[in-house]
Amino acid sequence: MNDLIQTEVLIIGCGIAGGTAALQLAEAGIHVTVVTRAREPRESNTLYAQGGIIYRGTADSPDLLVQDVLHAGAGHSYEPAARIMAEEGPALVRELLVEKLGVPFDRTPDGSLQLIKEAAHSAERIVHAADATGKAIEIALMKALQAHPNVQLLTGYTAVDLLTPSHRSRDRLTVYEPRRCIGAYVLDQDNDHVLRILAKKTILATGGLGQVYLRSTNPAGSRGDGLAMAVRAGVRVINCEFVQFHPTTFHQPPAPHSLISEAVRGAGARLVHADGQPFMQKYDPDWKDLAPRDVVARAIHREMLERGIPNVYLDLRSYMSAETIHERFPGIYATCQQYGVDITQELAPVVPGAHYFCGGVWVNEWGLSTMQNLYAVGEVSCTGVHGANRLASTSMLEGLVWGNRAAQHISSTLPGAERYDAAHIPEWEHAIGDKPDPALIAQDMRTIQQIMWNYVGLVRTTPRLARALRELRHLETEIEQFYRVTRLSDSLIGLRNAVRSAVVITLAAWGNRRSMGAHYRE
Secondary structure (H helix, E strand, C coil): CEEEEEEEEECCCHHHHHHHHHHHHHHCCCCCEEEECCCCCCCCCCCCCCCCCCCCCCCCHHHHHHHHHHCCCCCCCCHHHHHHHHHHHHHHHHHHHHCCCCCCCCCCCCCCCCCCCCCCCCCCCEECCCHHHHHHHHHHHHHHHHHEEEEEEEEEEEEEECCCCCHHCCHHHHHCCCCCEEEEEECCCCCCCCEEEEEEEEECCCCHHHHCCECCCCCCCCCCCCHHHHHCCCCCCECCEEEEEEEECCCCCCCCCCCCCCCHCCCCCCCEEECCECCCCCCCCCCHHHCCCHHHHHHHCCCHHHCCCCEEEEEECCCCHHHHHHHHHHHHHHHHCCCCCCCCCCCEEEEEEEEEEEEEEECCCCCCCECCCCEEEEHECCCCCCCCCCCCCCCHHHHHHHHHHHHHHHHHHHCCCCCCHHCCCCCCCCCCCCCCHHHHHHHHHHHHHHHHHHHCCCCHHHHHHHHHHHHHHHHHHHHHHHHHCCCCHHHHHHHHHHHHHHHHHHHHHHHHCCCCCCECCC
8 A cells, every 4th residue: 555645735724724825836836735634625613613704894904903903912912913914814805715716705785795893893894604604715715626636635634743854764863954844644544544745845724722622612623633743843832821712602502512603792692691681891891792702701701600500691682683683693593493592582592612722833924833844824823913812703814814825935935845755754653452442532532621621711720720730741641652552543643632732731821820811810
């Protein structure tokens, strides 16, 4: 069996950031191999994004958007990165998403793009496709990628580890050279075989890590794969304590914790208790229900603790008509209705859930990490735009901008790049042991999620973080030993990555004694 693939550029993940990079590189005549652990290539964080993507309003400007980004980022955003996004983003939305891919954004009666306002935005600047914007974008991107002759799309392939000569080469003298990435080991899930994929340039676009928490809006694959691989390879990561919790996830056990978009509150809905009384005015008299996400999520958390209640509610019925709810939020309506809640007639039960990772692999203005030939784009990366707390609807715009920028940089530097000699990279040594027991993996994963939710969640304290570190380090030792003697599977790789990511988040939270944005220490 051939265990080697050689390509110009390897992209791990295919949401908006990885998909944009792949398409722009392919259009430039460069052969790209895209791998995703999912069986369906559309399956990504982007697919589940509801609210929208930033465009530019009539009374808007790059300066105004930068100001809003910096305010939401709790003074910790990197202004040059925010300015790149504000100046380049809207034009890319128009040129790539609207004109080239034909994403069906909602329109006004006169045919222009419909613009809405979301929490902590000072202008109407968000374009959307009802309440399934990410899905519309992802479908259009995947259609273009699947039809492009320069794109090799491998589904059901899980990245195991990055390939770096200093770690993997048979030539041990490479340990004295600067660190560089030459591809990745990748598991073919269908036959349990690990391939070597060698590339001149590699892009991490693996998304987030919400699944290390008990409650999350993220899909099953969001377990910190890219972050963990980067850390093991010695790549610099920053801001890892800043995990943003979305204030409103649907809470109706045994229903999954699906997102109820910020756009619902942007359209007028209020957070209330069972008696219909709003409470956000106590926590932010100016913005109320449209305060930054960390403020709203902690307010809900406090109300739940003080009152001893399992959830609060979102009231749409009192603030908008049933017709408006059906028209603006058909997906949310259908999800709630599926589990017995008619949001045109009833209050929607909600709790906060882990939503977005503001930290990640440090990258420069072109998406390049501290390791040669390794780029990171989208949620796995940290450009500095989000700071300590992400502004609503910036994530897809950031992914679009840096996916495009990474493609530009690779296109200009690829002609001088050399492919590493495959003879120096050994084939993967498979463990002789049994297949992993799903019950053991499920139990360990649940333990990680409980530890992170209870000790490294919305409100953090020194004793909680100390306990989390002790328990996670012990668990990681056990999991690493389990990994060494067990045959590889996607779930085992994910478990290993999840516990490593959990340790990274907790160490960052332990080291930052100052409350900032999504990181709140009592």
